[in-house]
Amino acid sequence: MHKPIAIFDAGIGSYSITEKLAKTFPKADLIYLADRGSFPYGHKTLPELSSIIFSAMQFLQNNYDPQLIVLASNVPSITVLEQVRKLIDVPIVGVYPPVKKALNISNTSMVGVLGVQSLVRSEQMAHYIERNVGPKQQVECFDASELVHLVESGEFLFDQAKTRKTIKAFIEAILVQHPTIDTFTLSSTHLPWLLDYFTDLFPSLNYLDPADDVVAGIESIIDGNGEILGLVSTSANNQFSVDDFKKMLNTLNIDIPLEQVTIAQIV
Numbered sequence: 001m002h003k004p005i006a007i008f009d010a011g012i013g014s015y016s017i018t019e020k021l022a023k024t025f026p027k028a029d030l031i032y033l034a035d036r037g038s039f040p041y042g043h044k045t046l047p048e049l050s051s052i053i054f055s056a057m058q059f060l061q062n063n064y065d066p067q068l069i070v071l072a073s074n075v076p077s078i079t080v081l082e083q084v085r086k087l088i089d090v091p092i093v094g095v096y097p098p099v100k101k102a103l104n105i106s107n108t109s110m111v112g113v114l115g116v117q118s119l120v121r122s123e124q125m126a127h128y129i130e131r132n133v134g135p136k137q138q139v140e141c142f143d144a145s146e147l148v149h150l151v152e153s154g155e156f157l158f159d160q161a162k163t164r165k166t167i168k169a170f171i172e173a174i175l176v177q178h179p180t181i182d183t184f185t186l187s188s189t190h191l192p193w194l195l196d197y198f199t200d201l202f203p204s205l206n207y208l209d210p211a212d213d214v215v216a217g218i219e220s221i222i223d224g225n226g227e228i229l230g231l232v233s234t235s236a237n238n239q240f241s242v243d244d245f246k247k248m249l250n251t252l253n254i255d256i257p258l259e260q261v262t263i264a265q266i267v
């Protein structure tokens with residue numbers, strides 16, 4: 001591969017960004033890393049997360065000579081990316097909740113951010129919202145970890161009835177408390193995989209995928225052969241097997257070479 005773009009997070013979520021990049025830059029070589037050995041990022045302490053993100057980036061930098069690394073996860077992008085960025089020689093792009101864009105399209109100036117607990121309850125997220133909210137605008141954050149689990153476990157593919165029921169109850173509970181919310185940001189890269197469920201169950205609401213901003217923000221790319229290589233990390237105590245991951249990819253009709261890798265944790 002020639003100067004690939006490397007995209008990673010803790011699982012299947014980052015493939016949505018990989019797919020968008022492949023369509024936008026068809027000649028670019030892409031490395032898609034599912035860091036399932038460290039799944040889930042959202043349950044890690046900040047020191048643990050810093051170590052995990054730095055280790056993954058160092059692994060990609062040393063082994064694949066990427067022209068760009070996309071950290072395709074909202075939690076580490078908001079909380080630890082700036083300190084890790086200083087330790088890596090490759091340009092890095094993070095993924096951030098598109099709060100300002102959501103407020104711009106909202107008719108009620110009331111927006112909901114869906115993400116995992118460690119994102120929506122973090123001090124860094126609170127500061128991020130403060131910087132992006134104007135007068136008479138309001139943003140509420142909601143822990144959507146149970147929806148993220150539907151994706152990472154594969155239940156959104158293999159148990160559609162449960163997925164539909166879970167999403168319906170989750171959004172309805174939010175709207176009871178905040179009936180004027182008309183726009184949600186899907187601020188976990190796993191959540192866009194559920195977009196068809198969201199739009200079918202609640203068609204009057206708006207849903208924003210942060211991946212669109214990531215792709216739009218990348219301007220100059222070194223061309224390669226248009227290849228995609230998939231990597232999946234594992235760990236001894238991880239409950240999600242490589243075989244389960246391959247099964248998910250097959251069900252999603254994602255046909256890419258897949259290599260199992262080990263990422264040494266750097267403290």
